[in-house]
Amino acid sequence: MISHKIVPNISVDCVIFGFDFEKLNVLLVEREMKDKKNGEILIKDHTLAGYHIFEDEDLDSAAARILKGLTGLDNIFLEQFGAFGQLDRVSSPKDKMWLDYINKGFADRVVTVGYLALIDNTKVTLTLKDRNVAWFPVSAVQEMEMAFDHRYLFHTALEALQRKVKVEPIVFELLPDYFTISQLQKVYEAVLGTSFDKRNFRKKVAQMHYVIPLRKKQQGVPHKPAQFYLFSREVYEKTRKGRISFII
Amino acid sequence: MISHKIVPNISVDCVIFGFDFEKLNVLLVEREMKDKKNGEILIKDHTLAGYHIFEDEDLDSAAARILKGLTGLDNIFLEQFGAFGQLDRVSSPKDKMWLDYINKGFADRVVTVGYLALIDNTKVTLTLKDRNVAWFPVSAVQEMEMAFDHRYLFHTALEALQRKVKVEPIVFELLPDYFTISQLQKVYEAVLGTSFDKRNFRKKVAQMHYVIPLRKKQQGVPHKPAQFYLFSREVYEKTRKGRISFII
DNA sequence: TCTCAAAGTGTACCTTATACACATAGATAA
DNA sequence: TTATCTATGTGTATAAGGTACACTTTGAGA
Numbered sequence: 001m002i003s004h005k006i007v008p009n010i011s012v013d014c015v016i017f018g019f020d021f022e023k024l025n026v027l028l029v030e031r032e033m034k035d036k037k038n039g040e041i042l043i044k045d046h047t048l049a050g051y052h053i054f055e056d057e058d059l060d061s062a063a064a065r066i067l068k069g070l071t072g073l074d075n076i077f078l079e080q081f082g083a084f085g086q087l088d089r090v091s092s093p094k095d096k097m098w099l100d101y102i103n104k105g106f107a108d109r110v111v112t113v114g115y116l117a118l119i120d121n122t123k124v125t126l127t128l129k130d131r132n133v134a135w136f137p138v139s140a141v142q143e144m145e146m147a148f149d150h151r152y153l154f155h156t157a158l159e160a161l162q163r164k165v166k167v168e169p170i171v172f173e174l175l176p177d178y179f180t181i182s183q184l185q186k187v188y189e190a191v192l193g194t195s196f197d198k199r200n201f202r203k204k205v206a207q208m209h210y211v212i213p214l215r216k217k218q219q220g221v222p223h224k225p226a227q228f229y230l231f232s233r234e235v236y237e238k239t240r241k242g243r244i245s246f247i248i
Numbered sequence: 249m250i251s252h253k254i255v256p257n258i259s260v261d262c263v264i265f266g267f268d269f270e271k272l273n274v275l276l277v278e279r280e281m282k283d284k285k286n287g288e289i290l291i292k293d294h295t296l297a298g299y300h301i302f303e304d305e306d307l308d309s310a311a312a313r314i315l316k317g318l319t320g321l322d323n324i325f326l327e328q329f330g331a332f333g334q335l336d337r338v339s340s341p342k343d344k345m346w347l348d349y350i351n352k353g354f355a356d357r358v359v360t361v362g363y364l365a366l367i368d369n370t371k372v373t374l375t376l377k378d379r380n381v382a383w384f385p386v387s388a389v390q391e392m393e394m395a396f397d398h399r400y401l402f403h404t405a406l407e408a409l410q411r412k413v414k415v416e417p418i419v420f421e422l423l424p425d426y427f428t429i430s431q432l433q434k435v436y437e438a439v440l441g442t443s444f445d446k447r448n449f450r451k452k453v454a455q456m457h458y459v460i461p462l463r464k465k466q467q468g469v470p471h472k473p474a475q476f477y478l479f480s481r482e483v484y485e486k487t488r489k490g491r492i493s494f495i496i
Numbered sequence: 497t498c499t500c501a502a503a504g505t506g507t508a509c510c511t512t513a514t515a516c517a518c519a520t521a522g523a524t525a526a
Numbered sequence: 527t528t529a530t531c532t533a534t535g536t537g538t539a540t541a542a543g544g545t546a547c548a549c550t551t552t553g554a555g556a
Contacts, residue, residue, distance in 0.1 A: 221533080447547080
């Protein structure tokens with residue numbers, strides 16, 4: 001195992017979104033610091049999954065490394081949503097105390113690059129069991145204690161996700177390979193915080209030729225079983241319409 | 249005048265777009281290095297407007313500083329389009345030689361944050377007169393020698409611009425305060441590399457209530473004088489429709 | 497007053513968006 | 527075996543927006 005030198009003033013933070021067929025969640029790491037003498041809890045809050053980059057890796061690799069370390073998953077949808085370099089972003093008293101405490105040679109001034117990750121919840125739930133890492137509903141984040149500027153990063157990531165979802169077929173990254181139309185509708189609703197008419201939604205899906213029905217249905221559900229579909233990126237690329245319709 | 253310490257491994261690069269009522273242009277800086285003895289030209293190419301950030305400024309300020317230094321302009325539209333940290337982005341032989349030559353204490357490994365700037369050409373043409381800085385048609389960049397990974401940054405910026413233009417009213421940043429509908433159409437065409445039907449375009453503009461006709465017309469033109477319009481961000485904010493129409 | 501050049505205008509057709517209510521399949525329990 | 531439950535799955539009418547297409551108008555300058 002090679003040990004890598006970190007770049008003390010550049011980091012990568014991942015906002016990892018997951019969908020549990022009900023709501024949108026985000027993966028957060030618990031941060032806890034106790035007084036060495038009396039065990040009093042001095043810090044207890046949450047951070048995004050992030051770390052400094054290594055001298056011999058590029059930004060995307062750093063993000064992928066962090067994601068793999070946390071979830072065990074490779075080949076995850078991962079995309080930058082911004083770089084953040086406010087002078088005071090790691091310098092609240094609490095955060096300074098934390099940086100002293102862990103003492104890893106990070107700089108006072110750190111520019112971080114934010115990455116947005118989308119993962120299929122069903123693939124990762126188990127892996128996390130015994131770590132200080134957990135899923136939280138996106139709606140809960142606003143009331144949580146967050147380290148550094150991570151609440152802000154989170155919001156920026158969510159906004160980026162909402163923007164992208166309307167323009168690129170990325171919700172599929174949040175679903176398993178096979179999914180039903182209702183599930184697809186629910187992801188859109190969860191991400192955008194809206195709701196759609198079922199019939200109109202299905203009409204739209206019918207025009208997405210890259211959402212392909214399978215010869216497979218749900219089994220064992222106490223109601224009419226739903227048909228499964230899959231997303232074909234190949235068909236998407238071939239049939240995408242470069243519609244120019246600028247905003248009014 | 250305070251002298252600032254630079255951060256040796258973080259920089260900001262600005263892709264500055266301008267529009268001359270004909271085509272889209274980009275502002276580039278000429279880079280030249282001559283052999284100290286015989287005067288032979290060893291490097292002659294172009295770079296984006298960029299520099300390392302200072303220890304006491306954030307990313308946005310660094311970009312604004314660079315823009316101001318080059319154009320003399322404040323309050324310019326400026327938006328990140330990505331962070332770039334490939335290991336080899338500043339390490340071609342030519343670029344290494346250049347970094348040795350200017351010898352400013354930059355690191356071998358530099359992460360840069362790309363900023364996209366949009367400016368009204370008419371405001372800046374004069375200021376640049378006697379500098380090694382000039383406008384180049386966007387279409388010419390692919391055949392130009394470019395330093396570092398600046399051609400790639402440029403392309404990424406252009407794509408980001410094309411995406412944003414469809415979704416946000418930012419083309420107005422490329423026009424003077426008063427403009428005609430034809431000029432507006434030409435910016436869209438120049439940015440997107442397409443052309444539109446005049447009547448349909450005007451119908452669209454008629455629905456953009458934030459493009460407001462003035463009691464003012466062109467003068468001295470050898471044809472029917474066009475009416476001037478202005479862009480009102482205030483009206484835009486109030487009347488924008490949050491249309492959700494995800495892509496098929 | 498004629499010419500030139502770009503500005504400015506309208507209509508018909510097609511595609512997409514929206515609003516809205518009931519029948520269907522399979523599992524479970526009586 | 528029949529009834530009940532629950533989420534799936536379907537169609538139509540209207541409004542809004544997109545697209546294709548050709549001629550008239552204004553003012554400057556010759």
